[in-house]
Amino acid sequence: MSTISREEVAHLARLARLEVTDDELDAFAGQLDVILESMKTLAEVNTDGVQPTSHAVPLVNVFREDQPQPSLPRDAVLAGGPDTAEDRFRVPRILDEEA
Amino acid sequence: MTKLNDYDKAVETYEPVLGLETHIELDTKTKMFCGCSTAFGAEPNTQTCPVCLALPGALPVANKAAVEATIKIGLALNCHIAEWTRFARKNYFYPDMPKNFQTSQYEEPLCENGYVDVVVDGKDHRIEIERVHLEEDTGKTLHVGGATGRIHGATESLVDYNRAGIPLVEIVTKPVPGTGALAPEVARAYVAELRDIVRSLGVSDVRMEQGSLRCDVNLSLNKPGDEWGTRTETKNVNSLRSVERAVRFEVRRQSALLDAGEKIIQETRHFHEGDGTTSPGRSKEEATDYRYFPEPDLAVMEPSREWVEELRASLPEPPRQRRERLQAAWSLGDKEMQSVVNADAVDLIEATVAAGATPSGAVKWWLGELSRRANESGEELGALAITPAQVAELQGMVDDGRLNDKLARQVIDGVLAGEGSPADVAAERGLEVVSDTGALEAAVDEAIAANPAVADKIRGGTHAAAGVLIGAVMKATKGQADAGTVRQIILDKLS
Numbered sequence A: 001m002s003t004i005s006r007e008e009v010a011h012l013a014r015l016a017r018l019e020v021t022d023d024e025l026d027a028f029a030g031q032l033d034v035i036l037e038s039m040k041t042l043a044e045v046n047t048d049g050v051q052p053t054s055h056a057v058p059l060v061n062v063f064r065e066d067q068p069q070p071s072l073p074r075d076a077v078l079a080g081g082p083d084t085a086e087d088r089f090r091v092p093r094i095l096d097e098e099a
Numbered sequence B: 001m002t003k004l005n006d007y008d009k010a011v012e013t014y015e016p017v018l019g020l021e022t023h024i025e026l027d028t029k030t031k032m033f034c035g036c037s038t039a040f041g042a043e044p045n046t047q048t049c050p051v052c053l054a055l056p057g058a059l060p061v062a063n064k065a066a067v068e069a070t071i072k073i074g075l076a077l078n079c080h081i082a083e084w085t086r087f088a089r090k091n092y093f094y095p096d097m098p099k100n101f102q103t104s105q106y107e108e109p110l111c112e113n114g115y116v117d118v119v120v121d122g123k124d125h126r127i128e129i130e131r132v133h134l135e136e137d138t139g140k141t142l143h144v145g146g147a148t149g150r151i152h153g154a155t156e157s158l159v160d161y162n163r164a165g166i167p168l169v170e171i172v173t174k175p176v177p178g179t180g181a182l183a184p185e186v187a188r189a190y191v192a193e194l195r196d197i198v199r200s201l202g203v204s205d206v207r208m209e210q211g212s213l214r215c216d217v218n219l220s221l222n223k224p225g226d227e228w229g230t231r232t233e234t235k236n237v238n239s240l241r242s243v244e245r246a247v248r249f250e251v252r253r254q255s256a257l258l259d260a261g262e263k264i265i266q267e268t269r270h271f272h273e274g275d276g277t278t279s280p281g282r283s284k285e286e287a288t289d290y291r292y293f294p295e296p297d298l299a300v301m302e303p304s305r306e307w308v309e310e311l312r313a314s315l316p317e318p319p320r321q322r323r324e325r326l327q328a329a330w331s332l333g334d335k336e337m338q339s340v341v342n343a344d345a346v347d348l349i350e351a352t353v354a355a356g357a358t359p360s361g362a363v364k365w366w367l368g369e370l371s372r373r374a375n376e377s378g379e380e381l382g383a384l385a386i387t388p389a390q391v392a393e394l395q396g397m398v399d400d401g402r403l404n405d406k407l408a409r410q411v412i413d414g415v416l417a418g419e420g421s422p423a424d425v426a427a428e429r430g431l432e433v434v435s436d437t438g439a440l441e442a443a444v445d446e447a448i449a450a451n452p453a454v455a456d457k458i459r460g461g462t463h464a465a466a467g468v469l470i471g472a473v474m475k476a477t478k479g480q481a482d483a484g485t486v487r488q489i490i491l492d493k494l495s
């Protein structure tokens, strides 16, 4: 029995803007379940007083001085988008009609 | 049509609970995680790079100046500065976010648990600060195809990413109960105080009208003794006056709904500058689910206590303390000082006094004639084309008797029109009090001859009638006489 439901997978897919077929929903639910089960094993370890890990490298306080660097040429930047107008990226309507 | 209660009635029945979220754009030279310039007004999409566009393989590095500025803000707001803090990704899709996530902070903000005290109606109100964290701004969208340039009804949008990645500090209050009918004024006073504090730190120009300080207003109502009600969040309330109006409107709107037995929907609302109303924002097609996770590309921060104390030692005098000091030095009453603060004239008056004017002279010009001019032209007082040194010079000319108030106002016309310093304008326009007593006496004689009945009255002891003759002399000299001197000459001649 999966601890993660098809509905939850569908919800995640929607948040990530992924199109997923019904068959894939079942398949991913099963696969994500395996991952969650593995995490449960980790959860058994006592981590009291252990700092959460974000990185594999033991670096802290990596900062940059506030010195301007050249930006990219605009043409190169705009070339990376599917459509442009007035030197800006052009995107489809953001809100649905009823919103 | 939205049903609204009378405000005073509403706050008799319900207790408002406030919450304020403020975003402040820092004025660092570069963006939060890359070296792109943050200069305002550049051509669209000329200040972007692989990092702020999140191109594959780009590696962000935190801007030290932005971290320092945030710690300073936290310290000035009496916060605890975290010993261990990190960035997090807030995941969502929206065209103004080129990365499809915003680098922000989640469970481990840089600063926590502070407070700000504001005075409203002679009473202290403590606003507790929950957190101060560092994140990045989004791009700017231009909505086209709609009737009003707004997102509603637009057929498409155009995006400029120059602003995407500029450091943004978010300051969140704890819920603020207990303000009662004063909720709108307390909200306004808090944002004003926050603005003054941040401005005094020199880390942002905090200009609400330019969007470098933006405010979201949370509000709920409950009956006394009940639990707190459901809150609404009114987004992008971008002037002090609007903060006050948004609170007031939501109190009136929510109380009408509650009176009718309806429920408040927890939602985002938009504020309309024109009529001071709010309306529901975009529908929640999906409950906010940002799937925050620790940002793997940025190292954890451990601000050393030495660094924090160094920054604490560098803090300027808190604005409130400074205002109290200046109020005493200028011998102003509470009301008068409040007017100075509301007119945003503290710095201007301080500089004018430093340039040699008396405090009363400086206050008189900035709060009187110059405030009136600023109102007329819709400018901020500080944006007027006259400097504190010029105001001090003008007041000096009045004190020396070279200008009267009427002539001084004409001199201001000239200075504002770019004709030079007050002395230049007075010389150029021939504005100078007539001090030649011979000429004044002749003008007085003419006025007496032209108004025999008035002259008789004055001879009879009715000195108040001298006003008519003074008016005539002022007219004859085109306002360039000193009224006091003229009056003395008249009384000398007619007694």
Ligand SMILES: [Zn+2]
Pocket (backbone or CB within 6 Å): B031, B034, B035, B036, B047, B048, B049, B050, B051, B052, B053, B165
């Ligand atoms: Zn960049």
